[in-house]
Amino acid sequence: MSARKLTSLERKLHQAALLSPQKTIAQKDIDALCPDASARVGALNFLLGTGMLTLLRAPDGSTLYRADSADEVNTKANMSGDEAMVFGQIQAAGNQGIWTKHIKAKTQLHQTVVDRALKSLTQKGLVKTVPDVRYKTRKIYMLAALEPAAEMSGGPWYTDNELDTEVVRLLCRACLKLIRDKTVPKRGLDAARPLYSIECAPAYPSALHIQRALGKSKITDMELSVAQVEMLLTVLVLDGEIEKFPAFGATLWPADDSDTDDAEEQHVHEVRKRRRTSEGDGEARQRKRRRRTYGSSSDDAEDSDIGSPNRRRKHTRLPEQEGEDSESGDSSPRSTSVEEGSAYVYRAIHRERLAPGLTEAPCGQCPRFAFCREGGPVNPGECAYFGKCQFSR
């Protein structure tokens, strides 16, 4: 440490540098603080000499000084040159940590020197090793005071650096239930398995809605971001439980024509039926033209206002309520603000698992399938499982 205490001028310069957000001070600020040239040079020389200021070069070529606090100066003063270099690298890596190989490459020191430096730094309690879920085999160092970044610990999905499949499954199930509640009709559980038709579909939830609902539902105390909820939803899509589609999708479907005469009976003469349906075709054609323009306009603006139809749809009443005219919504003005994670919406679908025969024959699961042959020790004639096979349908 220095032989004497700081003078008031020196302290003033050091404090000014520490107060700035970058802990740096420019040459011209120092000039302003201390107009007297000889005193300024003396003070700067002393501060640079003790390591309390470091000389830097700004991108524009002017001179900058960075201040280090007294503690840091203290710790650094006790280190050897090698240790200081290694410590500098670890410090620069921040909460991302740095791999020993990278330290070696950057400092260009020998492996044993780096090892020795790291060992002594660890003993002093200045640095620590942290595990990284991405690179399990790497030894990564970080300042002792820092918490590892979320990428390193793997975010909410990891406990003790292992993917917590139980948590993932639980949260997936919770998401699925939320989506089912919103997108499958209440009577959906009975034999007819009714579905919402396109023109009177409910407000399909987006990732944002699900994130909010999850937050409210107290299923977990984790704070999940929209991106993390989207990860869960991707898993559900891969499992074939839900379907992801653009929020503007429903607007591409022409709303139903309600102008044909309802009093007309269902079972009319064939000729009348023909006439009526040909009218319907004419309307369909008209609607198609309308639809085209709608579709193209929304394609152009795909990224800017994707979220808006969804928000509009939120306000339309659910189909259980009566007297809904689904066309009225189309004319409502589109809002322009976009929220993250609302470009796509989700709905629950029936899982398709029409069991083909292979899965019902015992051969599908048989571990000896390749070995099985007529006349062999394992053969279909004596197979114990064939007798037991039961059919679901």
Place this chain on the structure above:
Amino acid sequence: MADADTARLCVQIIHSHFGPLTAKVAFTLLSRGRLTLAQLVRYSSLKPRIARACILVLVQHNVLWHAQTEEDGEVFEINTDECLTRLRFGRYVWQTEQLFGTAAAEIVQLILDHGKLRPPDIMSHLLVGDPKGIALYSQALYKLVTTSYLKPSTILAHVSPRDKRIRYESEEKAKISGFPTAKELREARETAAARLKREEEEAENVGLKKKAASSRSGKRKAEPEEVVDDDVYFRINYDKYNVHIRNKLIESAARERFNDGAALVIRATLKATESKQKTIEDIRSDSSTAANIAMELSDDDDLASGLVTSSSKKQKTITLVKSYLGMLAFADNPSPAGRAASFVSYSGSKVYVEFGIIATRLRRRVLEAVTRERHGDDGVRVLRLLLDTGKVDEKQISKVAMIAPKDIRPLLSAMSAESLISIQEVPKSADRNPTRTFYLWYVDPQKASSVLLGNLYKTLYNIEMRKTAEDEEPGVKAVLQKRERSDVSQDEGLLTRNEREALKEWESKIERLTILEARVEEAVFILRDLGPLGNGEE
């Protein structure tokens, strides 16, 4: 030449349908490829007379092709596809009964029993006990022929098409100047196949019907103007029947994915264009309209219960049909995923059933089901991810599918051992050092389905073997033999209670195995018969 599993299955089928001698001939031909009669006699160590009789039987049943070669003269070859189709015969008869009634079903069954028959032969067989039914049967026959459920058997159908295909292909290839590109080669193959098909169709046109206007002109006009040609041998047109199997599969897929109402609508859609669906190779159906579809629906079909609509009042059928069509077309999901999941395309007023897309999707589902069976839900997750995104690296799979890396590694290698997924190496440096190589996983649908098909054939063979084993069981065998006795077959009461119970148990076992076989056969249908469809999209 067929692979081992297919060959064994074919031999087993021929064994159970025609007996051990023909099976021996088939086995020899399948294991050694095409042979001349002399070689066949030598390798099968049958007497020449017996071998010749076996060949006659197999030719009569369309199972054997013959071909003229320059070196050997006339050679024989097994038509494996035809042989495997024999498993569907029961279904074809049932289908005929559903469509045209018992008379037609009897005709179809008779033709299937005999391979191919001329109309007078059919009549003489069917009219043994009942000479009055001639009008009924000839009408049914006429209907079957005009709707092309029966087709004439031609010389071309008995000659192996391979030689011709090779010749046509080399002719096409000779036209290409310079080094042929992959695309040109494919086009040459397609042209050759199209030419072959055209020739076949022409040959079938010739014998299909015969105008008999001159002889019948004296009669009233109610009589059809063309009659079935008595000199033509007729056989079953499998393509036409396969259309029904496919449509049934599509219907149940729609039921699974949506609900009964959607299944009704898609059935009506398929029915509206059924007469024009001649083969399962079409990539999409002819167009129909919502009105046509509504007309195909019967009045007691309950569409409304499957749909939640905005108004509580009763909706018209056509409105409901349109809603369902919108759902089936995934009209609210204009993304590639929605397109790949769609059943129909519904643009304007025209409705097309997208057979190509549906076939791709059905194949995908078979793949998923097998994966689920062997590797659980995690395996399906990985498979779907790879199918959706293409080639993916192991770390990325683990991240997106949210499966721990230590679990994903064994899973991937187990799946690739069964050819469900494949690996692609991308070396970073020219020396192909494994440590400096990306390993990307992907699904090769062609490879996966061919391996799967092999497994399915083996499963079918196992089921067949099991059936035989059940018959051979000592207790059952004795009872079965006893039942064959003339006095017992007339009066089942002569069997003891124990025997009757044994018989009942045996019957239920065989029934189960038959059902199982039909279901495995369904998966084979999806992979093999619908296989060529929609491959371009993958």
